[in-house]
Amino acid sequence: MKKALVFAILMAVMAVAVVGAQTVTITYWQYFYESKVKLMDELIKMFEQQNPGIKVEQVTFPYESYNQKVAASIPAGEGPDVINLFYGWLPMYVKAGYLQELPPNEFNKAFFEKNYYNFVAESVEFNGKYYSAPTAVRTLALIWNKKLFKEAGLDPEKPPKTLDELAAYARKLSKYDGQGNLVQAGLAMQPTGQGHNWIREILFRQFVNTPYSKDYRKVTYADDKGIAAFRWYTDLIVKDKVGYPNFATDDVTAFRSGKAAMNIDGSFRIATLNAIKDLEWGAAELPSHNGIKSNYASYWTHAIVAGVSGKKLEASVKFLKFITSPEVQELWLQKVGELPANPSLAVKYKDNPVYAPFFNGLAYAHASQFVDEAGQRTILVDAVDKVWLKKVDPAIALREAAAAEQKLIDEFWKK
Amino acid sequence: MTLKARKTITAYAFLAIPLVFFLTVRFGPMLYMLAMSFTNWSLMRKIPAFVGFSNYAKVLSDPVFMQSLWNTARYAVFGAPLVIVISFLIALMLDTIPKGKGAFRLIYVLPYITPVVAVSWVWRWMYQPPPIGIINGILGALGLPAGEFLNSTTQALPSILVVNVWVELGYCTTIFLAGLQTIPREMIEAAQIDGANGRQILGKITIPLLNPVILFLTVMEGIQFLRIFTQVYNMSMQAMGGPLNSTKSAALYIYQKAFMYFEMAQAAAASLILFVIIMSITLLQLRFFDRKLSY
Amino acid sequence: MEMEIRTTSVRRKAKTSLTVKAAYILLVLLSVIMIFPFVWMLLSSLKDATQIFKLRFFPEAPTLENYRYILSGSSKFPQWFKNSVIVALCTTASVLFFDSLVGYALAKFSFQGKKLIFLLIVSTLMIPTEMLVIPWYAMARAMKWVNTYWGIMFPGMISAFGVFLMRQFMQTLPDDLIDAARVDGMGELRIFLTIVLPLVRPALATLAIFNFIGNWNAFLWPLIAASKPKMFTLPVGLANFSGEAGSDWHYIMTGAAVAMAPLIVVFLLFQKQIVRGIAMTGLKG
Numbered sequence: 001m002k003k004a005l006v007f008a009i010l011m012a013v014m015a016v017a018v019v020g021a022q023t024v025t026i027t028y029w030q031y032f033y034e035s036k037v038k039l040m041d042e043l044i045k046m047f048e049q050q051n052p053g054i055k056v057e058q059v060t061f062p063y064e065s066y067n068q069k070v071a072a073s074i075p076a077g078e079g080p081d082v083i084n085l086f087y088g089w090l091p092m093y094v095k096a097g098y099l100q101e102l103p104p105n106e107f108n109k110a111f112f113e114k115n116y117y118n119f120v121a122e123s124v125e126f127n128g129k130y131y132s133a134p135t136a137v138r139t140l141a142l143i144w145n146k147k148l149f150k151e152a153g154l155d156p157e158k159p160p161k162t163l164d165e166l167a168a169y170a171r172k173l174s175k176y177d178g179q180g181n182l183v184q185a186g187l188a189m190q191p192t193g194q195g196h197n198w199i200r201e202i203l204f205r206q207f208v209n210t211p212y213s214k215d216y217r218k219v220t221y222a223d224d225k226g227i228a229a230f231r232w233y234t235d236l237i238v239k240d241k242v243g244y245p246n247f248a249t250d251d252v253t254a255f256r257s258g259k260a261a262m263n264i265d266g267s268f269r270i271a272t273l274n275a276i277k278d279l280e281w282g283a284a285e286l287p288s289h290n291g292i293k294s295n296y297a298s299y300w301t302h303a304i305v306a307g308v309s310g311k312k313l314e315a316s317v318k319f320l321k322f323i324t325s326p327e328v329q330e331l332w333l334q335k336v337g338e339l340p341a342n343p344s345l346a347v348k349y350k351d352n353p354v355y356a357p358f359f360n361g362l363a364y365a366h367a368s369q370f371v372d373e374a375g376q377r378t379i380l381v382d383a384v385d386k387v388w389l390k391k392v393d394p395a396i397a398l399r400e401a402a403a404a405e406q407k408l409i410d411e412f413w414k415k
Numbered sequence: 416m417t418l419k420a421r422k423t424i425t426a427y428a429f430l431a432i433p434l435v436f437f438l439t440v441r442f443g444p445m446l447y448m449l450a451m452s453f454t455n456w457s458l459m460r461k462i463p464a465f466v467g468f469s470n471y472a473k474v475l476s477d478p479v480f481m482q483s484l485w486n487t488a489r490y491a492v493f494g495a496p497l498v499i500v501i502s503f504l505i506a507l508m509l510d511t512i513p514k515g516k517g518a519f520r521l522i523y524v525l526p527y528i529t530p531v532v533a534v535s536w537v538w539r540w541m542y543q544p545p546p547i548g549i550i551n552g553i554l555g556a557l558g559l560p561a562g563e564f565l566n567s568t569t570q571a572l573p574s575i576l577v578v579n580v581w582v583e584l585g586y587c588t589t590i591f592l593a594g595l596q597t598i599p600r601e602m603i604e605a606a607q608i609d610g611a612n613g614r615q616i617l618g619k620i621t622i623p624l625l626n627p628v629i630l631f632l633t634v635m636e637g638i639q640f641l642r643i644f645t646q647v648y649n650m651s652m653q654a655m656g657g658p659l660n661s662t663k664s665a666a667l668y669i670y671q672k673a674f675m676y677f678e679m680a681q682a683a684a685a686s687l688i689l690f691v692i693i694m695s696i697t698l699l700q701l702r703f704f705d706r707k708l709s710y
Numbered sequence: 711m712e713m714e715i716r717t718t719s720v721r722r723k724a725k726t727s728l729t730v731k732a733a734y735i736l737l738v739l740l741s742v743i744m745i746f747p748f749v750w751m752l753l754s755s756l757k758d759a760t761q762i763f764k765l766r767f768f769p770e771a772p773t774l775e776n777y778r779y780i781l782s783g784s785s786k787f788p789q790w791f792k793n794s795v796i797v798a799l800c801t802t803a804s805v806l807f808f809d810s811l812v813g814y815a816l817a818k819f820s821f822q823g824k825k826l827i828f829l830l831i832v833s834t835l836m837i838p839t840e841m842l843v844i845p846w847y848a849m850a851r852a853m854k855w856v857n858t859y860w861g862i863m864f865p866g867m868i869s870a871f872g873v874f875l876m877r878q879f880m881q882t883l884p885d886d887l888i889d890a891a892r893v894d895g896m897g898e899l900r901i902f903l904t905i906v907l908p909l910v911r912p913a914l915a916t917l918a919i920f921n922f923i924g925n926w927n928a929f930l931w932p933l934i935a936a937s938k939p940k941m942f943t944l945p946v947g948l949a950n951f952s953g954e955a956g957s958d959w960h961y962i963m964t965g966a967a968v969a970m971a972p973l974i975v976v977f978l979l980f981q982k983q984i985v986r987g988i989a990m991t992g993l994k995g
Contacts, residue, residue, distance in 0.1 A: 444845030686841030
């Protein structure tokens, strides 16, 4: 009797051990954005059902501290297996040895050229190796508040199509109080939001300047044309006073609360805006200038952390393939509002009233190849602050910015 | 065992665990950072190499670091005396009133006991420009021009400093008030009978007797302001210490060097520089007040 | 002579009542300035997402919806609250024991290296935490403390400030009681626990309060020590409400209000002990 009991317990323990040994748990990190996190929870459930031996744990962090969290954790060996990161951080992370090359037999040049937009393929590749794959991409569009348009006597269904129209509309839509303080921004001016991207990849080009060399190692935006573009931007703040940085806390808060009539924002904002009742808004392609259209495309992408091996690596690759699959890309669009990174999927939405403006932007979008997104963003933000807060001439501010950015880029590649 | 021996062993026994703690949690890591400051360790690089003083050179030649030191100096030089003087005056007033001391003290200490993060966000909310900030709302109702506060390179640091002063007032007032209440009434009355006026009593009796308290608070508040971090982090856009580095404290600079730019070795060098500065100032203060204590 | 004293005291009384009146007025004005942010925070917490941006003092339609959201399971607030409580209580208990132990040793015993040890401990107050977080993280990771309460707590288990406070305080204790107990044959630890500690209760209360508060407020280390949101402490969680999706000011204000509440309760309960303790410190410092 006793022997049988012992045997039974042994069997049970072994069974648990065997089953336990067969279950691989991998961790996935992403930053906290409600719609993304919720969707990822659902996707994980789906994935686990399809792959019984694998468990995925999602861990999220506040946006501000996400990069810092990663920086502290990975070298200490406490990082995840699969990580979601902003494409702009790829150069830094690859250089630091944080990420490992994706299996080259599947994730190679041909694969990327077939399944992804050009700007994706270009920016995930380093020295011929491919380090990450995204689910979705985003572009910028002009969003406007239809109710405020009506109040200002503008046709709510006719957003501005050129930069000149944009400026004119912004002036009409701005309101001031008795003391001359701005109480309604015609156009939210927030370099720390998407403003710096709008300047960098769109405005410069629209004033017929090429901001960087093709490999993004040389800064070329501080010529006369670039300065003209920059001056156009800062004039909106300083001369026309249609908005200023941090008005109503930030551009998103301003637009959400109806304190800004227009904003330049990304497709990731769609779900957030749709959730606000009583907000009638529309999205349109970014205004053109000199007949030139441009857009900034960006994406958050998934990668596998260096050092992951064996069963965990297998599981991670499977998970990565799952979350970049066409089905998931479609779901992502519905639930999060970011466009599929696969051109053949995205094309289905080219006539969708909400997504069309963002989609159309993809065709002529550029994805800046940052070496240090935070640092390069700060340089432009500071340049605008110099003009707006310290009355520095835009030409001087931009030249200083170009020099600072060039120095930053040079130092990165030197190491 | 002699009493002396037993006492010595007891002392060491009591100190054993705490000393190990301080060594492993404070000194050990500091030595680690000291060592690291002479290497090129960065989170972006796996194996560090010795680079001598180049990190210190880099940090000291970084205009942003110098700006942060300048900001930190201003936080301390304006903040600490302000807190101490104002709280002393408040304590004096509280001492004179017959009723309500407890209630007032409770109100003044309120800011101190609340989480700094929470308080920073409340003030940030109040400092917002029109049309959503309440301070500007009140200014506007009074017909005054709006203040730029956190959006100005000149007003931002004072705006944050005011918040820290507001927070620390209660703490210092409580301590001063307690100190005042220990001054023997007879001494003051005797002086009054001798014809001394209020100011003389203050200068010749009260302040000298409160010297230990003043010293304690000066050291504490000095260090507090020199290390200021959380308020700056939570009250500047994207925690950058802006606009244009005008609010960046040395502590925030170090944090950014480590966690935004991943330059651990430079961050270590900067921390050590800050440490030396804080240490020197504190020692100077101790020396200065020590001399005044004898009477 | 007597006449002189009487007139002086009458004059003094008249002057004093004017001073007192002026003091009251100033103190009340100051109270308004001190309290106003809290009042505004509370009023803001009663406004919903639309009302929050209308600059009215009182909410048009006050609502408790923000509180409902914050305190419900949909936000992680209750979890963060619990974490903060656990971390603060545990570290405070540890600090109370160890800091007084060290303070006692430094105050009532003479031995080689006493001054050096005291100086060393106090000097740690000047080491900025910001500089220690990376080595701490490496340590926590090596010992598998990440995402545990211990991982968040360990740097705060003994506090140099508390040592400073307790030493100052204990220096004023009469030696006779302790010596008498020794003569009676009591063990050192028992002397500490049963005789010394009760004598320093006011200082312990002060230390407990200030340590609890300091711990509750801690921001940087908990941010790094807890990688999973369910392990966040309150301050770290509060920062969550403002991010890429704009600032939810109504939630931030509500969160701030909820974060404050326990501390106010703590202070209300213990204010007498605090003041008494500080008074003694003021004398000895």
